[in-house]
Amino acid sequence: MSDRTIDRVAQATPVRAARKIRGLSDRAIAWIFISPTIFLLLAINIFPLIWTIKLSFTNFKANRIGREIKDVGFRNYERILTDSDTWLNMQATAHFLFWTIFFQVLIGFALAWLINKKFRGNDLWTTIIVLPMMLSPAVVGNFWKFLYQPQIGLFNYIIAWFTGKDPSSFEMLGSVQLAPWSIVIVDTWMWTPFVMLICLAGLRSIPDYIYEAAEVDRASKLRQFFTITIPMVLPFLMLAVLFRGIENFKMFDLVVQLTGGGPGSTTELTSINLKREAFEKWRTGYASAYAIILFVTVFGLASIYVKALNRVKQR
């Protein structure tokens, strides 16, 4: 960042040999190389974003082509923010975010810590554990629906086998109490390996000599864990939380397949509601305002978080 002003004026001539080259200048090459990417990103991301902002102030409906488009000012925003259903969706999203991250960090870190004991074959088992996170959430989520079937589902059967309950006596996806936890379970199953991998990298980045020094100081293992392991892994862990946070705020495919937002609206995460407004009810203007609110929320939260992360890193 510091040399940005210099960049603006200076020619890009990083190597001494540059003067010798024929043809295009480095600066021209740099722009030729970068501009297609920037152009594509502008077309696919920024232009749509601006368009969304514009639409969010109208009553436009994409399925009513001939209809007059009226400017409605902040009415869409007002409606969304004063609608109690919006806040219920936000709550459902917050519940999902908090508990998925909580469990993934807990289990992910524990696994990484165990794998770091370097038992024989740990590489192989790490690879196996990682598999779920690489798979299509829609396809896997759809299959989990089958596992959650009250009578015939394997999940219910296994739980019933351990608890002695009747496997048709509880409905993972159908009951208001259990459904929010069912989506947390599947997301945790899928994404714990992600946190695990990052934690493992953190653990492996701790040089042995720090522990050796601690041994010399006769610090207990427990003490070493809290004074060395945790602080050293923390920046990694926070990075993992950032990624999971952003991803789960956007969460759509997995939950759509599992519950579709039900029962009632118990698991209707914001992005599911957004999809309903935009592509089922076709209230394009309203949905655009909703999208902007979501974007501002995730961007704002992420920026605050990144600041905190940087502070931890610098320590």
Add this chain to the structure above:
Amino acid sequence: MSSFSVTEPSNRSKWIAGFLVISYALITMIPLVWILLTGFKSPADAISYPPKVVFDPTLEGYVNLFTTRTRQTQEFLNANPPQNWADEIVRQYDMVIVGPSKFGERFMNSVIIGFGSTFLSIFLGTLAAYAFSRFKVPLKDDLLFFILSTRMMPPVAVAIPIFLMFRNLGLSDTHLGMILLYTGVNISLAVWLLKGFIDEIPREYEEAALIDGYTRFQAFYKVVLPQAATGIASTAIFCLIFAWNEYAFAVLLTSATAQTAPPFIPTIIGVGGLDWPAVAAGATIFLIPVMIFTILMRKHLLRGITFGAVRK
């Protein structure tokens, strides 16, 4: 490793750690194993209670996945003997195979769009990454952050204007539209990952080449590209997996011509009633390539999933 090392865990703690990790791995595999098994069950076995672990394997699910069938009258069935083993299987339900299902097409769409967008992302991404890595680009950090931030948008949010844009340009439900879209999403990952890989290639190689009279372009593709081959390959696989798994855009912007497999597989139904063996068969075929790639990629996995932020 030296037995004197204080950081080396004791055998007992290794044993316990191994036991716990392996238990977790086995539990986490259960749903995947169940997908595989269900694909080889008959519909009746698939929904039996209690769930069957031991069953007569059948290819019914796979036959149902790849074919469309109709119910026929007894006279018709008697008059037309089954033509092959697959036909034989569906005959037990008084049905005949009348043609292929859409699964093959949808799967091919996944392949076309996946590879198309991966190729484009890698092509554009390598160029941009090289420029970011080797040249002083004005506002470099801002541009790089901008590229990353495009990933924060919920896909459903961007989908509204993209839907309108595609409608106006005639790109709705086309392969080209989806390739461009996935490239737009993937390119941030490609640039960030590739920049990391190219950063790791010593500049001296190119400088030597430049002194030897190579142009910048020549140095780029004759020296840098071969050096970055592994990095490019692993980046490509990450892009491919993303495009392969993507659901939200696919379900909102495609309908038949360019629909990929993820929106399609959950909607596989039999003749009346959900056909779980066929769904499982489709899932198996769809997931296996990704599993293989994951195993091949295990060394670069961490890097891929963190946009190169963590490199080990």
Add this chain to the structure above:
Amino acid sequence: MTYSKLASASAIVFAATTLSTTAQAEDLTLCWAAWDPANALVELSKEFETESGNTMNFEFVPWPNFADRMQNELNSGGKLCDLLIGDSQWIGGGAENGHYVKLNDFFDAESISMDDFAPATVYAYSTWPKGTPNYYALPAMGDANGWFYRKDWFENEDIKAAYKEATGQDLREPESQKELLQIAQFFQGREIDGKTVYGAAIFTERGSEGITMGVTGALYPWGFKYENTPGSYDMEGAVNSPEAVEALEFYKELYKTATPPGYTNSYMSESLDAFKSGQVAMAMNWFAFFPGLFADPNTGGEKIDFFVNPPQNVAGSTLGGQGISVVSYSDKQDAALDYIKWFAQPEVQAKWWELGGYSAHNSVLQDPGFVDSAPFAGDFLLAMNDVQDFWQEPAYAELLLAMQKRIHDYVVADQGTAQEALDLLIEDWTETFEDEGKL
């Protein structure tokens, strides 16, 4: 079905000679939902292919995604479908947004008369504005929500005796909604052939239209109306009338006390699954599935019988079914119209019913042999006499999703009371109609 093979074969020959084949051969795509009748239509259309030289392709979308996919397709001006067998509620949007070709001139030119089709189907599937002679579709598939049950259980002496003992009444096809509930509750949790069975499989699906289609099966017999005066959008006192509240409470009771566990998000295929796996004594579903159910090797034939949605205060059934329309974005409208012309012929309609499609053509429905041609044929005629449909407004999707939410919140997620759910529904609907400029 018992239509004579010979008759239909000769009819096809007749059709072949009368159909004009002047248009050049085209590749047509017909879009519909993926279900039993769609397969029958593929069979049926083979004759069109031989006669006209056109090739028929089909895009069948599963029900839970059908509306989303097709609305998306139409709204993006897609050319995928030349012909669309679209749901009855889409007709308003199809007409007003210019998705469907208006068929009046074509009907006149080809002397296809809407008087030849059952009036309820013409009203529901073809006209916009409702009831005016402006046609955007030809009735293709008559349908309503009906019931089927395990005849073998209902005729089992032990079960009959147990029912008599429990209720003091004879076990029979229910003749009122409340009797249906009583029977369902009787079967709920009962052991039959060593298996626990349940009362009834009903629609509770949240995502598309399921629970609305299910609950209206109770609302209509209680006398539910959408408006006090048709066309006034005056809903207060109609939508939340005491009868409507009672009907909604009834549906919740049916759901809570007489359905299999886990049927919290069930629609057509789940209802079929429940029945075919022997879990339930009764199930609701569209007539469209009845031929397939009757043919089922495990639970069909002698083990199954059908009844029309029972009345309560009045007779009433939820309308399903679709008309066939020509999509205005298609480049092959002439060939598509040829298909409709071919499809409208009485002979083809007869064959259609024989293959498992529900023809809406009077020549089929009024045929003296019709009632006996299938065990559910008479029930179908009965149901079609008293059908009601959901709003068919261009904004139907908003209206439907609001109802899905309010009903599901109350019935499945236990939020609020029936009165509150319907009051909230009026609020949602009022907002939509205000946005539409209709209030």
